[in-house]
Amino acid sequence: MPSSIPYPMDVERIREDFPILKRKINGHPLIYFDNTATTQKPVQVINAIKEFYEKYNANIHRGVHTLSQEASELYEKAHEKVADFINADWREVIFVRNTTEAINLVANILDLEDGEVVVSMMEHHSNLVPWQDKNLKVVNIKEDGTLDMEDLKEKITKKTKLVAITHVSNVLGTINPVEEIGKMAHEVGALFLVDGAQSVPHMPIDVRKMDCDFLAFSGHKMLGPTGIGVLYGKKDLLEELPPFLKGGDMISHVWVDRATWNELPWKYEAGTPNIAGGVGLGAAVDYLKAVGMENVRRHEEELVRYALDGLSSLGVEIYGPEERGGLISFNLEGVHPHDVAYFLDKKGIAVRSGHHCAQPLMRCLGIKGTVRASFYIYNTKWEIDKFLDALKEIQYGLRR
Amino acid sequence: MDYEDRILDHYKNPRNYGKIKGGISGTAGDLLCGDVVTIYLKVEGNRVKDVKFEGEGCAISMASASILTELIKGKSLDFLKKMKEKDFLDEVKVVRTRVSCALVGFRAMKNALKSLDA
Numbered sequence: 001m002p003s004s005i006p007y008p009m010d011v012e013r014i015r016e017d018f019p020i021l022k023r024k025i026n027g028h029p030l031i032y033f034d035n036t037a038t039t040q041k042p043v044q045v046i047n048a049i050k051e052f053y054e055k056y057n058a059n060i061h062r063g064v065h066t067l068s069q070e071a072s073e074l075y076e077k078a079h080e081k082v083a084d085f086i087n088a089d090w091r092e093v094i095f096v097r098n099t100t101e102a103i104n105l106v107a108n109i110l111d112l113e114d115g116e117v118v119v120s121m122m123e124h125h126s127n128l129v130p131w132q133d134k135n136l137k138v139v140n141i142k143e144d145g146t147l148d149m150e151d152l153k154e155k156i157t158k159k160t161k162l163v164a165i166t167h168v169s170n171v172l173g174t175i176n177p178v179e180e181i182g183k184m185a186h187e188v189g190a191l192f193l194v195d196g197a198q199s200v201p202h203m204p205i206d207v208r209k210m211d212c213d214f215l216a217f218s219g220h221k222m223l224g225p226t227g228i229g230v231l232y233g234k235k236d237l238l239e240e241l242p243p244f245l246k247g248g249d250m251i252s253h254v255w256v257d258r259a260t261w262n263e264l265p266w267k268y269e270a271g272t273p274n275i276a277g278g279v280g281l282g283a284a285v286d287y288l289k290a291v292g293m294e295n296v297r298r299h300e301e302e303l304v305r306y307a308l309d310g311l312s313s314l315g316v317e318i319y320g321p322e323e324r325g326g327l328i329s330f331n332l333e334g335v336h337p338h339d340v341a342y343f344l345d346k347k348g349i350a351v352r353s354g355h356h357c358a359q360p361l362m363r364c365l366g367i368k369g370t371v372r373a374s375f376y377i378y379n380t381k382w383e384i385d386k387f388l389d390a391l392k393e394i395q396y397g398l399r400r
Numbered sequence: 401m402d403y404e405d406r407i408l409d410h411y412k413n414p415r416n417y418g419k420i421k422g423g424i425s426g427t428a429g430d431l432l433c434g435d436v437v438t439i440y441l442k443v444e445g446n447r448v449k450d451v452k453f454e455g456e457g458c459a460i461s462m463a464s465a466s467i468l469t470e471l472i473k474g475k476s477l478d479f480l481k482k483m484k485e486k487d488f489l490d491e492v493k494v495v496r497t498r499v500s501c502a503l504v505g506f507r508a509m510k511n512a513l514k515s516l517d518a
Contacts, residue, residue, distance in 0.1 A: 336458035368434035
């Protein structure tokens with residue numbers, strides 16, 4: 001990729017970097033609209049991982065030999081790239097497996113007894129289930145799929161120890177006002193965790209501006225490999241809090257009966273980490289920086305607007321607010337979401353159907369599931385046209 | 401017949417849809433996707449004299465239940481008891497991702513049989 005791309009970005013050029021987009025599915029060119037679940041990988045990321053194993057593979061830290069030093073530098077460099085991407089200090093960037101692990105890590109190190117945790121009705125299971133053994137307060141959503149800010153104001157009290165809210169809903173696409181929520185949390189002395197799984201890959205993120213105490217996200221949803229994710233945490237906090245997993249690399253000095261902890265971020269990265277995955281995530285961040293996160297957001301906004309217009313003219317039920325991230329959940333009247341996804345697949349179009357790991361939200365909306373189309377940098381209006389044509393066929397073909 | 405057409409045909413024109421009073425019945429469902437099927441059996445002298453089904457859900461769950469009713473009508477209880485999930489899947493031939501949908505009716509039938517033993 002060139003160093004910076006003006007808008008409108010050259011999507012055809014971007015598409016050439018993604019080998020999987022050349023695949024045919026059931027005789028049709030692949031149209032990949034399941035980016036909320038995971039994104040495809042450009043050759044730059046695939047090659048970075050290949051190159052790591054071919055040229056630099058060794059275990060990191062403590063090795064005196066050249067390969068170990070080079071691997072350590074590459075792995076640390078990946079932390080720096082991610083830190084720069086979200087405007088953090090590299091020591092505040094902990095590599096974990098995924099968003100789920102990042103949130104579980106926080107749930108394990110915070111002392112939340114005698115206090116309350118505030119989440120919202122639109123959380124993914126990964127930002128709900130880890131808190132279910134605490135005193136949990138769940139903030140309602142409004143009819144239009146936005147967070148009920150009045151309810152939030154009532155539920156954040158002096159008893160609140162943590163507010164854990166998703167930045168962008170993986171079902172409704174709702175973009176929550178995280179800066180405002182963070183202020184509300186801090187006013188009562190509570191900590192603020194943001195689930196950034198659906199925001200970090202899709203829009204410019206600045207943890208200083210957001211003023212969150214923790215930010216969790218996954219590498220595989222932002223062009224990176226699976227098995228690598230990030231927990232950002234404010235340095236002062238992470239230095240004070242106890243470690244999560246204990247063992248190799250997270251220690252400084254060890255006696256038979258006690259140990260002292262390594263400096264950040266290694267204090268929270270026990271055992272041999274996913275080194276190649278970290279390097280791959282670094283390459284993914286390089287790619288996204290080259291595209292420009294403002295461009296990513298604008299491209300998705302344009303695709304979503306285009307798709308919403310098309311879907312509205314088909315008369316389908318659409319969930320979530322007008323202003324949203326790059327995804328649309330909907331239902332065709334009288335057709336089960338799995339059937340829609342199944343017949344779209346026959347046309348080479350990959351979408352997701354079901355409850356999207358948000359069963360309480362589905363219950364709140366009074367539905368069993370939805371079809372979800374979600375977009376990324378390589379998607380085009382031509383693909384949306386094909387998708388809308390296929391939906392028309394399904395409406396006609398499956399109506400009873 | 402191409403199975404897509406067969407599924408669509410059974411989905412749009414379900415066979416043996418409805419209820420039987422005075423027989424045995426069994427229900428099964430996939431809670432996650434909301435598929436639910438009830439199978440009604442009228443058994444006479446160890447044979448399935450009549451069978452009907454009711455339910456709601458995706459095309460594959462509904463069509464598979466419809467196909468099942470055609471398959472078991474007139475058959476012996478022994479045939480129904482011996483029929484394995486795999487035998488039925490060989491009959492409806494759905495893709496791996498939709499196996500749980502295809503089996504909702506089958507499981508409802510097995511639940512109905514359990515009521516005979518009770």
